[in-house]
Amino acid sequence: MILEGTLRAGGRLPAERALAEQFGVSRPSLREAIQKLTAKGLLVSRQGGGNYVVESLGSTFSDPLLHLLESSSDAQRDLLEFRHTLEASCAYYAAIRATDVDRTRLREAFDTLQDCYSRVDEVSRAEEGAADANFHLAIAEASHNAVLLHTIRGLFDLLKRNVVTNIGGMYKQRAETRDMLINQHRELYAAIIEGRADDAREVSSRHLLYVQEVLEEVRQQVERTARAERRNGI
Numbered sequence: 520m521i522l523e524g525t526l527r528a529g530g531r532l533p534a535e536r537a538l539a540e541q542f543g544v545s546r547p548s549l550r551e552a553i554q555k556l557t558a559k560g561l562l563v564s565r566q567g568g569g570n571y572v573v574e575s576l577g578s579t580f581s582d583p584l585l586h587l588l589e590s591s592s593d594a595q596r597d598l599l600e601f602r603h604t605l606e607a608s609c610a611y612y613a614a615i616r617a618t619d620v621d622r623t624r625l626r627e628a629f630d631t632l633q634d635c636y637s638r639v640d641e642v643s644r645a646e647e648g649a650a651d652a653n654f655h656l657a658i659a660e661a662s663h664n665a666v667l668l669h670t671i672r673g674l675f676d677l678l679k680r681n682v683v684t685n686i687g688g689m690y691k692q693r694a695e696t697r698d699m700l701i702n703q704h705r706e707l708y709a710a711i712i713e714g715r716a717d718d719a720r721e722v723s724s725r726h727l728l729y730v731q732e733v734l735e736e737v738r739q740q741v742e743r744t745a746r747a748e749r750r751n752g753i
Contacts, residue, residue, distance in 0.1 A: 530572045595681060611719055
């Protein structure tokens, strides 16, 4: 259940009786399995509160490393290239494998993202970044590929911060960026919901290529400004 993503980081395990019945084992055998998972650092027991998946399950990078990656433009570019490959595959498989439950979760994530886009003057970059990252996480969950899902989850904090950093520069660089992102996410959502796997992969790829293109413009503009300031002795 942890591997397939049914139980998320911080999620509470069902009651012992329900789990024992689900897996067809005795409660003593179940308790032994829980103890082993606890010893491996996958579960934590809370006195009188049940057993939970550890909060750190979805974290691949430590906070200090996150800050280093955030401050490096090369690392930001590397992350976008990695996302390009990873998220296109997630979108493809999500379009093929999404269940009704997945589609409901996707719709909720997309609706939240659309709400952020509609509140132009009210929404914070942090809120919009979280909504964007959650939408892409919902796609990874719908892919039903455990390796893709846990890779995305492990990168979630970095992904969220990357989105927050990106949108600030992109919105300043091109006036049409917000509308472009809305349309790209809408196309991606529709392709997955309608089961158009090749289209979903193409839209995901096009979306991240657009992000890379605009951010490269931002980088070049920053460099030109810095050169001009150096020439003027600023």
